Amino acid sequence: MRAARDNVGRLRQRIFKAAQAGDHKRVRNLQKLMLRSHSNTLLGVERVTELNAGRATAGVDGEVALTDEARADLVARVPREAATWQPLPVKRMYIPKAGAGHKLRPLGIPVIFDRVLQARVKNALEPEWEARFEIRSYGFRPGRGCHDAIEAIFNTLHGRGARRLWILDADLTAAFDRIDHSQLLAALGSFPGRETTRQWLKAGVFEPGKGFAPTEEGTPQGGVISPVLLNVALHGLEQAAGVRYRTSTARSTWALATSPVLVRYADDFVVACHSQQQAEQVKARLAQWLAVRGLALNEDKTSITHADRGFDFLGFNIRRYPNGKLLIKPSTAAITRIRKRLREVFQKMRGATVLALIQTLNPIISGWAAYYRAAVSSGVFSLLDDYVWKLALKWATRRHRNKPKKWIADRYFGRFHPHRKDRWVLGDRDSGVYLLKFSWTRIVRHQLVTGGSSPDDPALADYWARRRRKHKPPLGRYAVFQLQRQHGRCPICGDYLLHADHAPTSTEEWEQWFRVTRKAISKHSLKIAGGAEPGTPDRDRLHLVHTRCRRSASPRGGIGPALLRA
Incomplete structure (x- = not known):
């Protein structure tokens, strides 16, 4: 799997580089190559059946793929059936909505085969848009997360010299469910997977007890490709808000002195403005821009306030004090x-x-x-x-x-x-x-991702390698030391020990990450070759290994979960 990951990573970088250079024809050819790639299929199956937290949740056909035999069957089916496959409706489910009392959030769960195909299409589509996405967009993007959005707000508001102190705290009404299909498909242009994407959008919804319903708008929350499609639909929000830059490169950005600053995480965003009047104007412009795309501001959750009074964003309370000091705490x-x-x-x-x-x-x-841990907590x-x-x-x-x-x-x-x-x-x-x-848990200041940097940019490989070394996972000292000694890889299969569908973006996802990690990683005693001197005996040494690799290797020495105590 390590070779497949490297192959897909290199192809993503080629797509990114071609998109960055404006070579439209080359982008499309490379995307077609990605859609035919066997390595991409392997990673798609791994992501959907092993890494994703919802891997045990079936779609309308009731099928899951949790065994090696079922995964191998999925890999074999893709090249045979992908070209003629007709997407099935998603299954409607409801889960508790974070921070909303007893309110429920609707999810649309595709069947397992559609999820694999979506993962493949995502690897072809995402790097093209990573070269185009706005700099202060942080939601559902590789190498970015909630803490980057919070740190971007901190950089905008802290210090005595801060001038953008009026905050438009905005929220969209059911963004995933209301995206206009025609606008979204037009944005995709001649993308090779456009027709397949259209079929997913139009596949409909099946809700137990209510039956089938067609879908004329929206993209189901729960689909692998849906977060990328949301970002595509919202691309251009900065320009609509009137954000203008003096310079804009992959490494640095400086907004014009009179320009507002917009920080977005998925469908939640804030706009820092110079005055209340400017904030009202930005709100009106954004409402018009969103309406064309089938979206609208949630008036109950959208407000304009001064930074001195504080506001909540992504579970944090952000408040600026008269001396210029900015404190970010759990809300x-x-x-x-x-x-x-x-x-x-x-x-x-x-x-x-x-x-x-x-x-x-x-x-x-x-x-x-x-x-x-990245706040004043x-x-x-x-x-x-x-x-x-x-x-x-x-x-x-x-x-x-x-x-x-x-x-x-x-x-x-x-x-x-x-x-x-x-x-x-x-x-x-x-x-x-x-x-x-x-x-x-130690308080660790988060380091903001630099400008428009993307892991898909081959020119920034060293930057992302340094960033990964600095960002240590919130684990015990032994686990962190052992991960560093092993360069983050399992000594049996050579693949990375810690990966997830995406970086955890909430307390619930971090909780899930800890539960999954505890089951997926084990201590295992492996035989280490002796030293260079003749007669030096071999010795056993504890390593961190994938639990699945430990099962396939000799059972001797396995002593249970390593990363967490309970």
Whole structure:
């Protein structure tokens, strides 16, 4: 798979370079080559059936591909059936909407074969648009994420010299569901996968209990290619807002002194303006531009405010103080949600063992802390640790109502962490597993991606290599050290140990990342060849390996999950 990944990566770079040079004919020829690539098919199957969090969710045909035999069958089917395949309707599902109480977010789940084809088309389409996308667009793009958007806002608003202090905080109404198909297809132009994309858009929706419904607008949230299509549909938003640059290169950007600055993450964006009047004008222009594309501002969630009063964006509260200092913290709503989540877990697991409780809570704590570690979160982390400790003590006391407090403390709490002197850590004395704390996650300032840099740009290979080395995953010291020693690769298959469908972009996705990583990566003792001197004995050394590789190798030495304690 490593060879396939390298092949696809090189072809993506060639598409990017041709698009950057304006060589339209070469772009189309390379995209056709990508759509025929066997390596692209292999990566598409891997992404859909192994890396994607929804790999076990079936479409309307009820099929999934979770075994090696089923994956091999998918790989063989693609060249035979792709040209004549008629996309099937997506299956409508509903999941809780983050930060919206009991509201549900609709998802459209394509069948597994359509997902593989979409992953292939995405690799052909995305690098062309990566060479064209706006510089301060950060959502659903390789090498970019929520923290880049937050850091871009910080750079715009901090300091005494900041002038764009009126904020248009905008949100689009059901953006995925309302994209105009004709406008989107026109933007794709002569892209070789355009007709297939049109068929996906028009495939319709099947909702259990309600039946089939045609789709005349929108792209289903849940499709592999949908995030890229949303970015294509919203390309040009900066220009519509009146953003103008003095210079614009892959490495640096400077907005004109009188220009507003727009920072977008998917369908959420903010525009920093010089005055309230300018913000009102920008809002009116954007409303007109969006209407042509079938989209509209959500008036309930769109507001104009001054940076001194603060505003929430992507789960963070951003507020500027009169001395020019800008503080970015977890929002009050985000703190309320995590407290509620923790409280519900303790309530639901009243009769569970302490080990089961810890195994449920650790990914939640790790995921939330990983997302907010780039903000001013130390105080919030400490407050949440106190809150969890009170919940844990209450949980333990309820289990043993007739036991004295000292007995409960000795049974459930202690100095479980080998490198910390904290004596009040909840743990399981039989297994040694213990509950993590928010405050154990180090605060790390995020480094903003430079200008319009893209991982698909071959000229910036060194930049992205340095950036990957600096951005360490939020794991334990041993895991980080071992990953560095192994250059991030599994010694058995040679492929990268840590990859995901995309970089986690929310506390929920970080939680999922921790759960998946714990299952996917294991410690394994491998035989290391002796030294150069004759007679030097071979020796065993622990490595991090893919769990699937460990199963296929000799079982000797496998000792379980390595990256997380619980």
